[in-house]
Amino acid sequence: MRLLLVEDDAMIGEAVQGLLRAEGHAVDWVRDGLxxxxALRAQRYDLALLDLGLPGRDGLDVLRALRARGDRTPVLIATARDAVAQRVQGLDAGADDYLLKPYDLDELLARxxxxxxxxxxxAEPAYELHGVTVCPATREASVNGQPVVLSAREWAVLEPLVARPGVVLSxxxxxDKLYGWGDxxxxxxxxxxxxxxxxxLGAGFILNVRGVGYMVPKP
Structure with missing residues (x-):
C-alpha cells in the first residue's frame, strides 16, 4: 500500500516509517501541515497517518480541507491530544480512527x-478462491491448507489485488504500492x-488482462 506519514517528530517518524516499510508498504513522510x-492533493494514498500539532498548518485544518474537496482517503489520527473533546473534534472533522501517543506499533498496524x-x-479479513486462502490481516497464505510464505514485497503487490477482486490494476x-518518494x-x-x-499460489490465481494489467477473480 501507499501511505502518507505526517509526523513532525523525527524520532517517531523514522521509527514508524521503518516499521511500515518493513511491512512492505511504500511510505511518503512529510513533517508539516503545508x-x-x-502531498494529499498531488498523490492518491491508501491511508494517511496524521499528527495534529504540526508546523505550518494544523492537522485538523489539513483534514477538513481534504474532506471539503471530497477526498475519501482513510485518515488515522495519531496524536498526543488526549482530551475527549479533541478526539470528538477530530472524528467529526472526518477522521476514520484515532490513536493516542504513545501507541503500540502492533496496534498501529492492526488499525x-x-x-x-x-x-x-x-468486512471479512480473508480472501478465498479455489483452495487458496489469503489473510492480509495476519500476513498468512495457504494453498489447500498448506502454509505459503510470501515476502513483504509480494504482499505489497498482492494486497491491492485481493482487496478489490475482479478489478484490473495496471x-x-x-x-505505486511498492515505491515511495526517492525510491x-x-x-x-x-x-x-x-x-x-x-x-x-497457482498459475491461475492472478490473471493477466493483456494490455491493461492484473486482477484476481471474484470469489
Whole structure:
C-alpha cells in the first residue's frame, strides 16, 4: 500500500516509517501541515497517518480541507491530544480512527489493516478462491491448507489485488504500492513479484488482462 506519514517528530517518524516499510508498504513522510496538504492533493494514498500539532498548518485544518474537496482517503489520527473533546473534534472533522501517543506499533498496524479493509468495502479479513486462502490481516497464505510464505514485497503487490477482486490494476498502479518518494523503481519489479506469487499460489490465481494489467477473480 501507499501511505502518507505526517509526523513532525523525527524520532517517531523514522521509527514508524521503518516499521511500515518493513511491512512492505511504500511510505511518503512529510513533517508539516503545508507539505501534508500538498502531498494529499498531488498523490492518491491508501491511508494517511496524521499528527495534529504540526508546523505550518494544523492537522485538523489539513483534514477538513481534504474532506471539503471530497477526498475519501482513510485518515488515522495519531496524536498526543488526549482530551475527549479533541478526539470528538477530530472524528467529526472526518477522521476514520484515532490513536493516542504513545501507541503500540502492533496496534498501529492492526488499525491500518482494518481501515484499508473497510475502505475497500470488505468486512471479512480473508480472501478465498479455489483452495487458496489469503489473510492480509495476519500476513498468512495457504494453498489447500498448506502454509505459503510470501515476502513483504509480494504482499505489497498482492494486497491491492485481493482487496478489490475482479478489478484490473495496471502495472503503474501496482508500482505505486511498492515505491515511495526517492525510491529507485525497477522497471520489471511488478512482473517479477507476480511471477513469484503465481509460483506459490497457482498459475491461475492472478490473471493477466493483456494490455491493461492484473486482477484476481471474484470469489
Amino acid at each position: 507539505q501534508a496538504d500538498a 491500518i489493516r482494518a481501515l484499508t479493509r473497510r475502505a475497500a468495502g470488505r 502495472r503503474a498502479q501496482l508500482e 529507485e523503481i525497477n522497471s520489471n519489479a511488478v512482473e517479477v513479484y507476480i511471477h513469484g506469487l503465481r509460483k506459490k
